[in-house]
Amino acid sequence: MPYALVIFDLDGTLADSFPWFRLHVNTVARRYGFREVRDEDIDGLRHASTREILDFLEVPGWKLPFIARHVRQLKTKHAASIPLFAGVDIMLDRLAANGTRLALVSSDSEANARQKLGARARLFADFDCSASVFGKARKFRRVVKRARVAPQAAIAIGDETRDIEAAHAAGIACGAVTWGYAAEKALRDRSPDYVFTRMEEIAERLVVSPATPNG
Template structure:
């Protein structure tokens, strides 16, 4: 069935921020005294859950808010250098044109999100940002309440294992994109409802046009 609400993650889903993160993470590691990420560690971490990543980096939970605030400040300074993925504008425009309400739930600040999205920010009806590492499910529920929709009417679209886990906890459909932070096999192992290999597949699946016309022709359906 088509969805009335699409809740997007930002980094790794709409915004290509992984190169910036890779350049920045060890500066933050030195400042907050957690384990540096070596080049050979990157692929392993792309297959790990959030808790496994924190364990690998030896980051205690009490440091997470401090690290998150610092990362947001660094991202604010670098926002102009972090691009949108190709096709985001077309995809978001197609959703809105077909009556889908857009919301953004991100661990980044709303100000950073709006700056990165630029004019596309006006397409979003709701922003619920500055989410904690494990706080997205609660934000999904808040977005649903404000939209006055049931969980079955919404789909979450993100690029990390924690996005899948949060959507499950909130009772909404979870879509996973394969071009972000987490590796495709790691996402598949957590059984998202929909897997998106290409940006243009999102609008087709969310609006439901091709699903109604040709269900067997959906290569990104699991």
């Protein structure tokens, strides 16, 4: 079915932030006392769930808000250096031209998100940012309520296993992109409604004729 509301994640979905994350993660690790990430750890972490990643890094739950705030502050300093993925502008323009309402739910701040999106920020009707690690489901429900659409008319698109879990918890459809943080197998194992392997595929499948789920 066509979706009246598409809720995007930012980092790893629209913005190519993994190189930035890799550059800074160990500085953050030393500051907050969790395990540093080695090159040989990356593949395993990409196949793990968010909770498994936190367990591997030995990050206690009480530290998460402090780490998230620090990372947002770091991104404020470097937001201009984190590019959008190729084709994001064309994809967003096509969805907007179709009359699809766009929203953004991110763990980053709204100010950082707007800076990364640049001129395309004007296409988004709603921003609900600074999400906690496991706080996206509540934000999805809030965005759907503000948009005044039925949950079945909304889809969330992200690149991490927690994005899929949050969409399921919020009772909306979910699409997973394979060019972000999590490996494709880790995403497919959590049964998203759609798996997108190319940026242009988002508009192709949601605007022209939504494809069969799990394609």
